Amino acid sequence: MSAKEVPLKVYISGKLYDKEDAKISVYDHGLLYGDGVFEGMRSYGGKVFRLEQHLERLWASAKAIWLEIPISRPALAKAVNDTLAANNITDGYIRLVITRGSGSLGLDPNRTSHPQVIIITDHIALYPEDFYQNGLEIVTASTMRNHPAALSPRIKSLNYLNNILAKIEGLQSGCIEALMLNHKGEVAECTGDNIFLVRNQAVLTPPTDAGILEGITRDAVIEMARKAGYQVRETALTRHDVYIADECFLTGSAAEIIPVVKVDRRKIGNGAPGPITRDLMERFHRLTR
Ligand code: PXG
Numbered sequence: 547m548s549a550k551e552v553p554l555k556v557y558i559s560g561k562l563y564d565k566e567d568a569k570i571s572v573y574d575h576g577l578l579y580g581d582g583v584f585e586g587m588r589s590y591g592g593k594v595f596r597l598e599q600h601l602e603r604l605w606a607s608a609k610a611i612w613l614e615i616p617i618s619r620p621a622l623a624k625a626v627n628d629t630l631a632a633n634n635i636t637d638g639y640i641r642l643v644i645t646r647g648s649g650s651l652g653l654d655p656n657r658t659s660h661p662q663v664i665i666i667t668d669h670i671a672l673y674p675e676d677f678y679q680n681g682l683e684i685v686t687a688s689t690m691r692n693h694p695a696a697l698s699p700r701i702k703s704l705n706y707l708n709n710i711l712a713k714i715e716g717l718q719s720g721c722i723e724a725l726m727l728n729h730k731g732e733v734a735e736c737t738g739d740n741i742f743l744v745r746n747q748a749v750l751t752p753p754t755d756a757g758i759l760e761g762i763t764r765d766a767v768i769e770m771a772r773k774a775g776y777q778v779r780e781t782a783l784t785r786h787d788v789y790i791a792d793e794c795f796l797t798g799s800a801a802e803i804i805p806v807v808k809v810d811r812r813k814i815g816n817g818a819p820g821p822i823t824r825d826l827m828e829r830f831h832r833l834t835r
Contacts, residue, residue, distance in 0.1 A: 557629045557665035559616075568664075575658050576645025580705035582661075583607035585642040586799050587626075587762075588670065590834045592636040595799070597623055599762050600642070607701045608644060615644055616661050629665045639670040639800065645704070673722070673801055678827070681807030681819045682796070684736065686785060687712035687724040691734040694757045699734070702759060709737040723796060725788070725809065728757040733783040739801050740764040743783065744793035744822045753780040763797040770829055776822065785810075793820030795827075802834070803827045 556568035563569075576582035585600045594600075601619050608615050617625070626640060642665055649658030673682075689712040692699055697708075709726070716724030716737065725741065728734040733752055735741055740761040743750045749771050754760050771778050788794060794806040794814045803826055805819035814820075819827075 554666075554668060555629065555632045557625055557663070559660070559663050562629065562632055568666075570645065570662050570664070571648035573648040573650070574645045574662060575647065575649060575655065576643070576662070576704055578651070579646075579653060580703065580707075581611070581613075581655065581658075582643060582645035582704040583611065583613065583702055584644070584704060585640075585702060587640040587642065588799050588834075589630055589636065589638050589640060589667075592630070594626060594630070594640065595834060596762050596766065597626065599765070603702065603760070603762065604642060604644070607703065610698065610701045611703060612655065613644065613646060613661060615663070617663055622663070625663070626665055626667075630667050633667050635667050635669070637670070639668050641666040641668070643704070670800065673804060677722075677804055679819075681805035681817075682721070682723060683808035684721050684723045684725050684806055685716055685719045686810055687715040687726055687737075689715060689726065691726040691728050691757050693729045694755075699757050699759050700754065713737040723806075725785075727785070731784070732756055733785060733788060734758050735761075736796055739796035739798035739804070741788075741806075742767065742795050742797065743787060743791040744795075744820055745787070745791050747822070748777040748779060749822065749826075750779050750781055750783060750787070750791075752783050756782060761797055761799075763799055763802065766833070767797050767803065767826060767830065770833060771826060774825070774829060788814070791815070793823045795819075795823045803830050 553564040555562040585604045587600045588595045645662045647658040647660040692708045712724045723736045726734045735758040789812050792815045796804050805823045
């Protein structure tokens, strides 16, 4: 840290702490069992992108795991904005975490108290610009996406090992993202991004019942593409559909829209980011900047 730099402040349950002092108990079930939920959001020009939708999803995730968020939605929205302001961040990344709170050892959530509310606001570490210009290469992971009847992928929980195992497979093949299939062998999503295809001018993406996280960026892109006059269909997709697609791209709060040009060593289209992907990237840029 240079002399002029002040440490980032992190919000924990009502107070701001210097980054180095922002700590929670080792008895917190968020750490012990991955018992908690989170959100990853972006702010552009001082405004959090689709904050209300992120909070909606956070509350839905918490409800699904029987976790009561100990702060009202407007108060949490204000805390997010206040934390951004305290750190002087206008364009950045926000990580909201709600843990089950600390308690005795053992799974029983009744033996915990005081769920912790954590807000980290930081500078965004974007994928290298080269990937946006020339596209990404991905591979299919052998790790399938969590079976929705075991742990619904719609819950953005602190249990991310399913995705991390797939990410490791991708990294071991030299790819920063990996495609995950669901228990039926259909295309689900990538480890931290939703997937879209373009085929015969139509924009295609797996439906929410394919066992995916309902991405906020995915929603925004579907809405934006429809407004722009594209036909958008949420439909079951196979790896075959990916291989024969004209274009492919991923969406996520961190990635925004990123083109994919190779999947399992097969070129998608002509191996360069396609025209509809480029058009949507440009429109998304205008929407957010
Ligand atoms: N699928 C999964 C499994 C995700 O975790 C997305 C899709 C995209 O959703 P959004 O709502 O962001 O469009 C995600 C989101 C991080 C990070 O810090 C991860 C995500 C988003 C932002 C940051 O690794 N994943």
